[in-house]
Amino acid sequence: MSTMKAAIYTGIEQISLQEVEYTSPAPGYVGIDAKQTGICGSDLHSYFGHWNQSHTHAAGHETCGIVVELGEGVTGLQPGDKVAIEFFSHCGRCLYCRKGYYNHCQERRWVSHNAHGGFAEYTNAHISGLFKLPESMSFEEGALVEPLAVSYRAVGQANATYQDRVAIIGGGTIGQFALAAAVAAGVKETLITVKYDQQAKLAKELGADHVVDIGEMNLKECVDELTGGLGMDVVIETVGGGGNFDAAMSIVRRHGRVVLVAGYFEPLEVDLSRIVWSEAIVTGSNCYGYTGMDTDFDAAIELISSGKVDATKLVTHRYPLDDVVEAFRVSADKRSGAIKVHLCQ
Ligand SMILES: [Zn+2]
Numbered sequence: 001m002s003t004m005k006a007a008i009y010t011g012i013e014q015i016s017l018q019e020v021e022y023t024s025p026a027p028g029y030v031g032i033d034a035k036q037t038g039i040c041g042s043d044l045h046s047y048f049g050h051w052n053q054s055h056t057h058a059a060g061h062e063t064c065g066i067v068v069e070l071g072e073g074v075t076g077l078q079p080g081d082k083v084a085i086e087f088f089s090h091c092g093r094c095l096y097c098r099k100g101y102y103n104h105c106q107e108r109r110w111v112s113h114n115a116h117g118g119f120a121e122y123t124n125a126h127i128s129g130l131f132k133l134p135e136s137m138s139f140e141e142g143a144l145v146e147p148l149a150v151s152y153r154a155v156g157q158a159n160a161t162y163q164d165r166v167a168i169i170g171g172g173t174i175g176q177f178a179l180a181a182a183v184a185a186g187v188k189e190t191l192i193t194v195k196y197d198q199q200a201k202l203a204k205e206l207g208a209d210h211v212v213d214i215g216e217m218n219l220k221e222c223v224d225e226l227t228g229g230l231g232m233d234v235v236i237e238t239v240g241g242g243g244n245f246d247a248a249m250s251i252v253r254r255h256g257r258v259v260l261v262a263g264y265f266e267p268l269e270v271d272l273s274r275i276v277w278s279e280a281i282v283t284g285s286n287c288y289g290y291t292g293m294d295t296d297f298d299a300a301i302e303l304i305s306s307g308k309v310d311a312t313k314l315v316t317h318r319y320p321l322d323d324v325v326e327a328f329r330v331s332a333d334k335r336s337g338a339i340k341v342h343l344c345q
């Protein structure tokens with residue numbers, strides 16, 4: 001039996017490097033040498049215990065790696081190919097898959113479900129969720145395709161165009177990439193809320209027209225001043241919690257669009273009359289699938305490889321897998337200056 005290293009949650013704010021069995025890919029799956037993996041906000045939710053932790057398998061889904069082994073029946077990829085991995089597999093046969101909404105697949109399985117994800121030396125992923133990357137793309141860029149695809153979809157769910165003023169709540173990875181995707185889409189004006197200096201600095205570099213530090217400025221007043229009291233055409237909420245939902249509703253114009261792409265853990269007391277009176281459209285954005293004719297993953301790959309989104313600007317820290325404990329500690333505390341923390345192998 002050969003073994004490999006895998007970083008596995010062992011309790012609240014605890015993760016440890018363990019020696020686990022290396023398994024060859026099952027039929028339909030692909031064995032991947034995980035080269036670089038980002039720590040996602042959702043990984044931190046597991047780390048803090050807001051979401052379930054697997055105590056048997058490594059998490060990690062923002063992964064770029066090299067194909068090493070093909071499971072039975074896999075076609076279209078070869079050992080040596082550089083790939084990015086969607087967080088979930090899909091069946092291709094159910095109602096939602098057939099309609100082009102494969103992110104709602106009735107048989108969708110998370111990458112780390114009964115297999116090790118990207119916080120391990122090797123991961124097994126289903127062929128349905130794999131995208132071959134251009135050779136010119138670095139491992140670091142490849143590991144940023146997944147979160148950019150999340151943000152790209154949120155901008156797509158809002159149908160944001162050159163006519164729209166777009167506000168983004170939250171200066172973390174998903175907020176920053178939503179900003180970058182909105183800028184790349186050529187929207188009229190962008191505003192983003194931030195809490196930390198590194199978030200403000202990055203947002204300016206990514207082309208934000210207005211950066212609102214919520215510790216120092218009043219968001220509603222800023223938007224009123226900017227729009228003559230009208231409100232934003234589009235608001236993308238990336239943080240979660242009732243305060244942020246209310247903030248989004250307070251700055252969207254009548255008939256505007258609000259897209260929620262955040263982790264909401266608890267039922268909230270919210271004022272729904274705002275939706276009634278404003279006729280604002282409020283919708284969610286769930287991972288990625290198709291936006292128009294293209295998958296959000298293909299769009300994200302194109303945005304990065306064309307240089308339209310300078311994705312690696314988000315990576316503030318890089319650690320070897322051996323330093324996973326430190327990597328999580330830094331990622332969990334944004335006062336460290338962290339935006340995106342990567343594990344490299
Ligand atoms: Zn993620």
Ligand SMILES: [Zn+2]
Nearest residue numbers: 091094097105
């Ligand atoms: Zn399906």
